[in-house]
Amino acid sequence: MNERIFESKIYVLGDNIDTDQIIPACYLNLVPTIEEEYAKLGSYALCGLPETYPPFVAENQNKTDYGIIVAGRNFGCGSSREHAPIALGAAGVRAVVAESFARIFFRNVIATGELFPIEAEKRLCDILITGETIRLDLDSYELTRLSDGSVFSLKNLGAAAPVIAAGGLFAYARETGMIPTRQ
């Protein structure tokens, strides 16, 4: 994931979006390291949300129109299923901008390198609306709402930055000599 500036429509969620809502347990029989099943996981991303939400992925599609998710506190709480960040990544989500993240989800996002987990300075889920287009700039740590140009600042990635920059846990471990480089 080298690209650090991107524009996308956003999908806005509240607090405590748990991994059962991101990918319900009945789809955990899919194995993320099998290519077709990885793609299939994308089609089920966020299908566990209450019916009051608009569909995140259209019927018979594997990809979403919303490349960025904006959420409240404790995004990704619950189980350690890596199917959750993978379902979002497979659906084409590039980043989640949340007020805060649950620990294992945050770890899994970084280890897999599937997407960027970004914390915002403000509670953006109360300000932004599903369907709006934003620009996310991970060099300046800013999020811009394109309709009116308003800019919101984001927190930098802190201790996780080197692992994310390397492209995930394995890449980081190879870079730092923890495990041998691949032939």
Place this chain on the structure above:
Amino acid sequence: MKTDELNMTKNRQMTLTEKILARAAGVAAVRPDDNVWVKADILLTHDVCGPGTIGVFEREFGRDARVWSRDGVVIIPDHYIFTADEKAHRNVDTLREFVRNQELPYYYDPGTPSYRGVCHVALPQEGHVRPGEVIFGTDSHTCTHGALGAFATGIGNTDAGFVMGTGRLLLKVPPTLRFLLEGDLPDGVMAKDIILRIIGDIGVDGANYCAMEFSGSTIDKLSIEERMTICNMAIEAGAKNGIMAADAKAEEYVRRRTLRSYTPVTGDANADVAGEHRYAAGNLVPCVAGPHLPSNYMPAADCNDVTIDRVYIGSCTGGKLTDFMAAARLLAGRKVTVDTFLVPATAEVARGLETETIAGKPLKTIFAEAGCLDPAPPSCAACLGGPTDTFGRTSGSETVVSTTNRNFIGRMGSKQSSIYLASPLTAAASAVRGRITDPREFI
């Protein structure tokens, strides 16, 4: 580092969690937020995350790679066992093939006498949990094993694939939140009521990134299984791990189940902690967590008007032998008025339903006479919904009182159903009345 700084680090007072991590990282001391490479003693995985973990391991280390330690990898299929789902069967086959190729001694195969059931109850029962050790598991409730004085935490497939190959993982040292509980629990109040109260107080992210350390005379008096109920739900407050110092009771439990040697760790009493919460056990009451968050704490007595459709007793939280003993004590000589599902966590618990007795009657007979459904074979079953043919899975707008650990929307199958988390005693009392009931009405 200057000499005085080095000495400060060396002499640093550390919590139990910090001490275990320092030893596993091979350094004199760690402090919260340090990033350290930690050595694993055990890597636990199951049928839902095992195939993906193996996929990562083989992709990154090569198809001929060997696991870092044959004794260290423990595979306990438990989630989707009694289902016609073909992919679920394929996933167990993937585990079998891997175990055969790698010649792993600790695999508990479905459909054979070695099958055990829910991994977090089976892991300690089979002697794989030892005080002072480091346990990683591809399941968020791996934090259960802190009840025996281990550092235990849940990780994803990629991290687990890494541990499988190297026996190490990069960890951020968590700050510790201390929970001190003093005094005797009143009749009718169980470990589940303690942890639901704590989560109600601090919230579902109240311990995010932290270690939750539980101590005090209340904890000392709890059985090992009751201690596990508390550590099991540390993740429901966002914690990295839950932990309790191993005492003589813990040592005795471990010694009965393994010959492997281990060196326990003791925390320093005056180590710095990020926060301290004190509870007088005498003030705790039977409670529930209402839909759809484990932090929706309510005393059971305040929910008398909630009528229910079913009761579910099972899972790593509430499907242990002591859980069924508690439920049976209340149900003996009474009748349930709603469908009551019983799922023993493991084969050992299932055997206990037949061998343990109350007033000379086996638990199984007590449940049958009370009108409960026949117990299902051990597994996770409807704790996490699962394939549509899963025992006890909700399919409509059922209201359930459940001894499990999560009441998220759709967790037990249907998005329309409402789940109230409760202790086995509260669950049993509610099964009798058909509405949420404080078990003290019967005691």
